[in-house]
Amino acid sequence: MxxxxxxxxxxxxxxxxxxxxxxxxxxxxxxxxxxxxxxxxxxxxxxxxxxxxxxxxxxxxxxxxxxxxxxxxxxxxxxxxxxxxxxxxxxxxxxxxxxxxxxxxxxxxxxxxxxxxxxxxxxxxxxxxxxxxxxxxxxxxxxxxxxxxxxxxxxxxxxxxxxxxxxxxxxxxxxxxxxxxxxxxxxxxxxxxxxxxxxxxxxxxxxxxxxxxxxxxxxxxxxxxxxxxxxxxxxxxxxxxxxxxxxxxxxxxxxxxxxxxxxxxxxxxxxxxxxxxxxxxxxxxxxxxxxxxxxxxxxxxxxxxxxxxxxxxxxxxxxxxxxxxxxxxxxxxxxxxxxxxxxxxxxxxxxxxxADPSWDDFPNGRWGDPRSPAYGEIDGYGITLHVPANKALELWGSPSKSSDVSELFIKYLNGTLDVLPWSEQEGLSPETKIIEDDLVKLNNLGLWTVASQPAINGVPSNDPVFGWGPPNGYVFQKSLIEFFVPEAVWLKLKNKLQNDDKLSYYASNSRGDFMSNMTASDVNVVTWGVFPNREVVQPTVIEEQSFKAWSEEAFAIWKEWQRLYPRDSATSDLITNIYDTYFLVSIVHHDYVNTGALWEFLQL
Structure with missing residues (x-):
C-alpha cells in the first residue's frame, strides 16, 4: 500500500x-x-x-x-x-x-x-x-x-x-x-x-x-x-x-x-x-x-x-x-x-x-443513540476537565469534606460558579434554570446533580427555551435526573423506587456494580418531537449500554479532578472516598403530563 x-x-x-x-x-x-x-x-x-x-x-x-x-x-x-x-x-x-x-x-x-x-x-x-x-x-x-x-x-x-x-x-x-x-x-x-x-x-x-x-x-x-x-x-x-x-x-x-x-x-x-x-x-x-x-x-x-x-x-x-x-x-x-x-x-x-446515512445525524455523543457510530466524545481524546489545571484549581479550590462539594454544585446552580468538572458549558441552560430550586434542594441533601431536564408536554418547536427541529411542530420530554449519591442514601431511595412503576432507574458505582428496574433491552425515549410531513422524531434515549458507558466516564472525571492535588492531601483523600463509595444514579419519570412529579418524588 x-x-x-x-x-x-x-x-x-x-x-x-x-x-x-x-x-x-x-x-x-x-x-x-x-x-x-x-x-x-x-x-x-x-x-x-x-x-x-x-x-x-x-x-x-x-x-x-x-x-x-x-x-x-x-x-x-x-x-x-x-x-x-x-x-x-x-x-x-x-x-x-x-x-x-x-x-x-x-x-x-x-x-x-x-x-x-x-x-x-x-x-x-x-x-x-x-x-x-x-x-x-x-x-x-x-x-x-x-x-x-x-x-x-x-x-x-x-x-x-x-x-x-x-x-x-x-x-x-x-x-x-x-x-x-x-x-x-x-x-x-x-x-x-x-x-x-x-x-x-x-x-x-x-x-x-x-x-x-x-x-x-x-x-x-x-x-x-x-x-x-x-x-x-x-x-x-x-x-x-x-x-x-x-x-x-x-x-x-x-x-x-x-x-x-x-x-x-x-x-x-x-x-x-x-x-x-x-x-x-x-x-x-x-x-x-x-x-x-x-x-x-x-x-x-x-x-x-x-x-x-x-x-x-x-x-x-x-x-x-x-x-x-x-x-x-x-x-x-x-x-x-x-x-x-x-x-x-x-x-x-x-x-x-x-443503512440510512442520516438515521443518527442529530444528536450524537452523550445523549445520542448508543447504537450510533457517532456515540462518544466529539474530540475522541478521552476524559478532560474542559478547563486548564490552574483554572480548575482557581474555580474549585481544595474541598476537604462532602459539604464543600455540595457547595460547589450549588454555586454552579446559582450562577456564581461558571463550570464544574462534569459540565460542558458555562452556566445553566435556560430550561435547567426552570428547575433550579428543585436541583438546589437535592444538592443540599447530598445528591450532586450532573444532568437533568424538566418535563414538557407539546411545546411549540419554535419555543425559545425548549424548541428544536423544523417549524410548526411540537416537542415533548420526560423529566430526568442524574446524580452522585452515597451508597446508604441510594439504597434508601432504591426501596422507594421499587414501589412506583412510573419511574425507571439505572445505578452504578466505580466498581461496576449495576442496578436497574429494567431489562437490558429496554429503552427510554426522553425527548421527542412531532413535525409536519415526517415520522415522530426521537433524538434522545437513555438505556443500559449508554448509561454504563457514561458511568465509567463520570467516575473517571473524579480521578481526573483528583490529579490536581497531592496524593496525601485532604482533597485527594476526599475524592478517593467519593470514588469508592458513591453511586451514579439516573432516574426518568414517565408522567410527562405532571411536570412536578419527579421533584415531588425525590423529597427524601
Missing amino acids: ETICEKIAALGPDESFYSFEFFPPKTDSGVQNLVARLRRMAQLNPLFVNITWGAGGSTATKSLDIASLCHSQLNLTTCLHLTCTNMAKSVIDEALAKAKANGIRNILALRGDPPRGDEYWTPSESQEFLYAVDLVRYIRKEYGDYFCIGVAAYPEGYADSQTPEEQDPKIDLPYLVEKTAAGANFIMTQLFFDTDKFIDFEHTLREHESGLFKTIPIIPGLLPINTFQSFIRTAKLSHAHIPDRVMEKLNAVPSTDDEQVKQVGVEVLTEMIHRIYTETKHRVRGFHFYTLNLERSIALILDRSDIVKAPSRHTPKSNLPAASTVSIDTLIADGVKDIKLDAASPASTEISLA
Whole structure:
C-alpha cells in the first residue's frame, strides 16, 4: 500500500484531495455500525483515513482493529493516530509493531494530553516521550522510512499553552520546525473556522527561513457544522475563533433547526475550501474532515464543492460484499475478530439501522443513540476537565469534606460558579434554570446533580427555551435526573423506587456494580418531537449500554479532578472516598403530563 505522501506525489499539479477522520465509538453496537458507515464512506473516495487514539492508549485495541479493517477490508490508505505523553513505551512499541504487521504505513504523531503534575508522572515508563518530536525521532530510529509520519499544527496557536487572547502560532512555530526537522512528512492542522488565519499561517510556513516547509503537504483540518450547540461547544474547547461572517450566516437561521444549521455549515465549509485552494495558489490542495463518524454533511460538501471532487483513480476496491448483505459475522470471518456482535441483537438489526446515512445525524455523543457510530466524545481524546489545571484549581479550590462539594454544585446552580468538572458549558441552560430550586434542594441533601431536564408536554418547536427541529411542530420530554449519591442514601431511595412503576432507574458505582428496574433491552425515549410531513422524531434515549458507558466516564472525571492535588492531601483523600463509595444514579419519570412529579418524588 502506498503511503499518504506517495499518493499525494502521484497527483497532478492542480489535483485536489480530501481525507476523513474517525474515532472508536464508546459502545459495542456503535463500533458494529461504524463498519457499515466506513464501507459507505469509502465509496466517497478519500485519499486516506485517520483513526484516532484515546488518551493514554485508552482505545488502543479498538483503534488498531478499526485501522486494520480500513486497510485490509476496505483497501483504504490508513493513518493511525498515536499519542505518547504519559503512556508506557511498551504500548507505543506494541502499537507500531501491530500497525506494521497489518500493513499500515502512516502515523500521525501527537503529544496528547500532558500529565497534571509531577505527583502522577511515571519516569520509568513515560519520560522518554515528553513531546511529539520525541515520538517522531523514535519512529524514525526504530523503523527508518517505513512509516510516513504526520504532525499537528495550530493555525491559531496551541490552546492549552495560551489563553485565547495570547494565542499566537508564532509561539509554537519553533516546535513545528523541530518536529519537521526530526522527520515529519506532512502537517495536519487543528480545526479552525477563520480562513484568514489559516492562509496567513500557511504563508508564514512557506516563507520560513529554514526552508523546511516549501513543499511539505500542509493539510487543513475542517469540522462540518452539524448542530449549532455542538459547533459552539467545539469552537470553545479548541479555542477556535469564529469570524463574524460565519456567525451572521448561522444567526440567519433558527439555531434549534438542525437541518437548516447543517445546510449553512455545508455552505460555510464549501466557501472555506474554495478560498484556501484559490488563495494559496493550489499549494494547499488537500482537506481533512473531522467527520465525528457522521457522513451526511461530508457527502453534501463533496457534492457542492468545485474543488474536492473525487478522482476516479482513488476509488477503493472493497473486499466487503454489497451493503445489503454485510453482516458482522462476515467481517469476523475475514479477520476483524475484535469487533463483536452483542449476542442479544441480530446482525441484521444493526446493519439495517446503519443503512440510512442520516438515521443518527442529530444528536450524537452523550445523549445520542448508543447504537450510533457517532456515540462518544466529539474530540475522541478521552476524559478532560474542559478547563486548564490552574483554572480548575482557581474555580474549585481544595474541598476537604462532602459539604464543600455540595457547595460547589450549588454555586454552579446559582450562577456564581461558571463550570464544574462534569459540565460542558458555562452556566445553566435556560430550561435547567426552570428547575433550579428543585436541583438546589437535592444538592443540599447530598445528591450532586450532573444532568437533568424538566418535563414538557407539546411545546411549540419554535419555543425559545425548549424548541428544536423544523417549524410548526411540537416537542415533548420526560423529566430526568442524574446524580452522585452515597451508597446508604441510594439504597434508601432504591426501596422507594421499587414501589412506583412510573419511574425507571439505572445505578452504578466505580466498581461496576449495576442496578436497574429494567431489562437490558429496554429503552427510554426522553425527548421527542412531532413535525409536519415526517415520522415522530426521537433524538434522545437513555438505556443500559449508554448509561454504563457514561458511568465509567463520570467516575473517571473524579480521578481526573483528583490529579490536581497531592496524593496525601485532604482533597485527594476526599475524592478517593467519593470514588469508592458513591453511586451514579439516573432516574426518568414517565408522567410527562405532571411536570412536578419527579421533584415531588425525590423529597427524601
